[in-house]
Amino acid sequence: MKKIYIGTSWKMNKTLAEALLFCEQLKTFYPENLKSHIQPFVIPPFTCVRDVTDYINNHQINCLTGVQNMHFAQSGPFTGEISANMVADTGATIVEMGHSERREYFAETDSFVNKKVHAALNYNLTPLICIGDSAQEKSWGVSVETVVKQMKIALFGIDKNQVTKVIIAYEPIWAIGEQGVPATPDEAEYIHTKLRSALIELYDIDTANQVILLYGGSVNLENSPLFINQPNIDGLFIGRSAWQAKDFCTILSAINQQS
Structure with a gap:
């Protein structure tokens, strides 16, 4: 059975003490009998990644960890950056890249994302x-073209054996943050269907169906089961609704009950 990925990125939040408290509470509230095809993950700030990963591994909690950014070079004069081998050294396995905040505030381009994909793999x-897609792109009716272009450039030079190790997260910019308005399940499914079709064109249907497509953007306890019910949504990338371990575990339980 295809895995359902349910995860959260803490962005620039949580000290080490707060991160370890999350881990302790994750252990306490972790759903009993969580189905094996549900794969939780958390992406802390880099200062906490190793400690969070060690805690989760030492307590045998089924939860992957990741980092929020990574440079594509192995080493060099890139002050403040981290490389793929540094990420691997922490024990984390996921690299978040291309988030709209990185694109807006740090000028991260599609071609940079593509280089990071290759480096991570x-x-x-x-x-x-x-x-x-932005609210303006949505109003112009070019949401599909926008996200398919971003995905195609990110995957440039990635072969069919590699692409099945990649996760794509559709996060409409207009749905992110405190003032974000979530896409409806039908809206999200429509975009995911177009992404899946683009993957079929790039590779083949069997390969495309193995690629994990997540939805993110104002996901919460109430709407998470509705998104998961959509045939082309393979998981959720959750924001502040999952920043507390008890809330994260409550969402996991809700999805566990129906999947």
Whole structure:
């Protein structure tokens, strides 16, 4: 059975003490009998990644960890950046890249994302590629063209054996943040269907169906089961609704009951 990925990125939140408290509470509230095809993951700030990963592994909690950004170079004069081998050294396995905030505030381009995808795969890491349309692009009716272009450039030079190790997260910019309005399940499914079709054109139907497509953007306890019910949504990338371990576990339980 195809895995359902349910995860959260903490962005620039949580000290080490707060991150370890999350881990302790995750252990306490973790759903009993969570089905094996449900794969939780958390992406802390880099200062906490190793400690969070060690805690989760030492307590045998089924939860992957990742980092929020990574440079594509192995090493060099890139002050403040981290490389793929540094990520691997922490024990984390997922690399978030291309988030709309990275694109807006740090001028991250599609071609940069593509280089990061290659670098991550070279170290057996899982690229989690974020793509999304703005409110203006949505109003212009070019949402599909926008996100398909972002995905195609991110996957340039990635063969069919590699692409099945990639996760794509559709996160409409207009749905992100405190003021975000979530896409309806039908809206999200429509975009995911177009992404899946583009993957079929790039590769083949069997390969395309193996690629994990996540939805993110104002996901919460109430709407998460509705998104998961959609045939082309393979998981959720959740924001502040999952920043507390008890809330995260409550969402996991809700999805566990119906999947």
